[in-house]
Amino acid sequence: MPHPSRPRRLSLALLGIFAGALLGLTSAGRAHAEAQLLIDAATGKVLHAENATYPWYPASVTKLMTLYTTLRLIQDKKITFDTVMTVTKNAAAQQPTKMGFKVGTQVTVDNAIKMLMVKSANDIAVTIAENLGGSIEGFADMMNANARRLGMTQSNFVNPNGLPAENHVSSARDLAILARALINEFPQDDAYLHVHAIRYGNRIMRNYNSLLDRYPGADGMKTGFICASGYNVVASATRNGRRLIAIVLGSYSGATRAQKAAQLLESGFDNSGLNWLTPSLGTVDKLAPIDAPPPNLRDEMCGGHRRKPPSEDNQEEEVTSEAATSTAPGGGPAFMLSSLKPGAGKFVLGPPVETVPPVTVFTGPANHPDPVVAAAPHAKKKKKVAAKPAGETAPAAATSPKPKTTAKKQTKPKVSSATQ
Template sequence: MTLLQIDRALYLFIVVAFMMAFPPLTLAAAEGQGEDKILIPPPPAIAATAHILLDANSGRVLAENNADSRLPPASLTKIMAVYVAFNELTKGHLQLDENVNVSPNAWRTPGSRMFIEVNKQVTVSELLHGVIIQSGNDASVALAEHIAGDESTFAEMMNQQAARLGMTNTHFTNSMGLPNPEHYTSARDLGILTRTLIKDYPEYYKWFSLKEFTYNKITQRNRNKLLWSDETVDGVKTGHTAEAGFCLVASAVRDNMRLISVAMGTQSERARTAENRTLLNYGFRFYETHHLYKGHEPLKETRVWKGNEKFLNLGLADDLYVTIPRRKYKDLKAVMNFDQRIFAPVKTGDALGSVNVSLAGEVIADQKLIALSTIEKGNLFRRLYDAAILLVKK
């Protein structure tokens, strides 16, 4: 063996020995160990026909099954009924202290009742409490007739709102949830609706946390049992028919994080309570939500060419939230992409870029960067001057 061959053999021996002593990192090791690694167990199995769990602020879905199936909603319908009423209140078309005359049709409505009396007057506020807390079908019909003239017209108002909110698997034929082949919604659509109601009408949403309501000397308790067993729960609505099974939409807030759970078609009152509790506990245990940027606040100042102003602030139309695995906030990466050459005129709200937030290489949030002010065209001198500068920059 020559000296060169001996050197090569010695080199190979050293390399093999080093590799045996220090094996290459596996993927799991490269991603980190213990708390540094993203280890989220799969969502729990839920004994329901359909369910969904989502964060109210970011909109991120944390668990779901059959979430787009069209199912009978029973009294979960009333979430949309009161949403329409809240919208009418906000527009000034309705007043809380406004009196409503109870029709024989409303009084005769079967199912759960508020016990309003025919030809008696009751206020809009009382009816809303009766719908939300007592799940009164009679109250729902009385409210629908007062707002729209009759219940079928009110159902069309509900459908219009559903279409506006993007509830693509929803259609209503009545205000209360009595069975009808053309009356259906989905777990996802109920999540969308509840999220919007909480955001748009916080002053009215607080009524969903009330545990009881007394009308006509009759006190009825809220059927949402989570209000008694979990102090972080502040709503939302139960429902039950033989066709729909036992249903519940629930919402809770812990450490400034709000989650919404929907379970449809469970076997009992106890089951709908337990399954929603399981969903909420899973979400709060393994995820956290962060408020990254406020809407309509400057995030970036950029140059505007040929305008009556030189600089423009860019921001977001809405607050930006992200929901991520716990203890991963430090690993978030945010990148702003925007047009490098923006020319006047620019109007407030014009989309000029985006904010992308990623975690472990995956984009988890993407919102448009918009102009926060209007910049008109500059005078002739300004336009010519900027054009000359741009020629030099080429």
């Protein structure tokens, strides 16, 4: 006969685990300051969730909402992919990741989206906001209206690029809802989510999402980093017609976030760690939000202990290894809503493989691109510095891209199906 006090003891233990996890997010131990979520893109079913409803600074993952808001404007026929936007003084001043275009440079919506998603260009994000929303504040209002319509109850956007702002927050839950909306509402524009690299003149810029070149089936979406948030990623992959979305927030480096996202995806595809004792977690929109301030990881991510300066492309590995599940203060397991265990330490990323050529981007109207002027061969002999004039932001290409004259032709970047 079971002991009458056991159910009560079990309930108290579970409450202790839950409280410990919440405390862990604000403790000094970096192992607790991370959120993870894995869902099925088609159904929204939650396969794994850890701190998924805790508020978080999204950093450049914000640009997924910038993309969504832009695609909605196209869908509503307010703009087209060929709509020309102008780089303002405010946009050109954005730091640190940028295309570096001069004030007055024109760029089409199509090219801007490619630069936004691959280079994570903050100047392009502000160009989109100021041209399509009238101002950063006006575009942020549009972003927030879309967030409310989608049920992103934990999100508030202040800018289009994710640069630090106190009230600029989201959560793994909300980002998963947004990722599903991009996939399901704009299937014709899905290729924008997985452009491996872009070419502007002789300058090639690779996507910060290293899973695209290293994880079989990877097909999206966006990375982000600021000191307060840590290294974030929303990643998607498809196998045998099934698409999964993995979200990792607060990782130690770009390499670590990619590895953890790959582990989540791998577990979802091969069903490893399925536990029939764990009840179903339902769909992502049913996860209960937590009312708390987002953790600030500035000291952990940007302190003097780093071997390399923190940046979006930092591939530094963690100094200490972690178990697949973190621990709460006192040594107990941290609260983890989970019916699926990530592969504990299983390295599932392969070496980088360049399978898709860079997509050419350009400035100017679609039917009359700006020429990218190359230095003449004889000029190099007369004066070596002539090959790279002072202030030039992008090396030159020998030829301009082939003009595209219709919006229909601009609906997708040229991306091979090999990325699927």
